[in-house]
Amino acid sequence: MTGRSAPIITIDGPSGTGKGTLARLITAWLGWHLLDSGALYRVTAQFALARGVALDDADGIAALAAQLPVEFVEGEGDTRVLLESQDVTDLIRSEEAGARASQVAALGPVRAALLDRQHAFAQAPGLVADGRDMGTVVFPAADLKIYLTASVEERARRRYKQLNEKGMGVNLPQLLGDIAERDRRDEQRSISPLKPATDAIILDTTDSDIAAVVLHVKRLVREAGLASGATS
Ligand code: C5P
Numbered sequence: 521m522t523g524r525s526a527p528i529i530t531i532d533g534p535s536g537t538g539k540g541t542l543a544r545l546i547t548a549w550l551g552w553h554l555l556d557s558g559a560l561y562r563v564t565a566q567f568a569l570a571r572g573v574a575l576d577d578a579d580g581i582a583a584l585a586a587q588l589p590v591e592f593v594e595g596e597g598d599t600r601v602l603l604e605s606q607d608v609t610d611l612i613r614s615e616e617a618g619a620r621a622s623q624v625a626a627l628g629p630v631r632a633a634l635l636d637r638q639h640a641f642a643q644a645p646g647l648v649a650d651g652r653d654m655g656t657v658v659f660p661a662a663d664l665k666i667y668l669t670a671s672v673e674e675r676a677r678r679r680y681k682q683l684n685e686k687g688m689g690v691n692l693p694q695l696l697g698d699i700a701e702r703d704r705r706d707e708q709r710s711i712s713p714l715k716p717a718t719d720a721i722i723l724d725t726t727d728s729d730i731a732a733v734v735l736h737v738k739r740l741v742r743e744a745g746l747a748s749g750a751t752s
Pocket of ligand 1: 557618621
């Protein structure tokens with residue numbers, strides 16, 4: 521632990537690397553809290569859309585982000601996301617919602633407005649924080665930093681499978697283009713760009729299934745002395 525009330529593990533990387541699944545499984549294993557920071561950006565974009573605020577209106581969206589009426593409710597095996605008490609979980613998971621999230625995420629005032637809310641997730645017994653800048657900007661003193669990567673083709677294939685399983689019709693070449701475009705925007709923005717922290721452990725998941733990645737990360741968590749509350 522680094523002088524805070526709760527230990528923190530950050531998991532960053534682009535979409536389709538298995539970050540979300542890994543974060544959920546490690547959180548359950550440790551019995552800690554989970555911050556899905558991408559959901560905050562997705563909900564912010566959704567709220568802007570609902571309120572008719574343009575996606576490039578930095579101050580307008582930051583004002584919405586500062587008082588975002590969002591709740592995360594633990595369901596069976598997943599977390600339901602409520603915006604103004606409406607369940608928007610499925611709505612914010614589409615590729616379009618991801619693209620809108622990445623647009624509002626490039627706006628400095630919006631990122632600043634969401635900082636306190638993200639810090640508030642750091643509570644005992646510990647936090648697993650999933651995102652793009654968890655280890656670099658939001659929790660730079662985290663106890664363990666993981667950065668997941670995978671080839672863009674493999675990430676597109678995974679996302680394609682995931683969206684098809686949810687009954688959301690998608691086209692693979694289009695998905696590949698959308699993911700590459702979102703990567704480009706996330707990596708090239710001037711504020712909090714997507715990049716590994718200098719002290720992050722980088723894991724390439726292109727050729728590994730999620731079970732292997734989870735085992736590897738559990739080992740890293742144990743080695744970091746963070747697994748005292750783990751279930752096995
Ligand atoms: O992780 P997820 O795909 O839900 O994130 C949606 C978008 O939100 C990302 O493409 C990125 O632009 C933005 N994001 C971010 N910083 C984070 C988490 C997400 O900029 N910590």
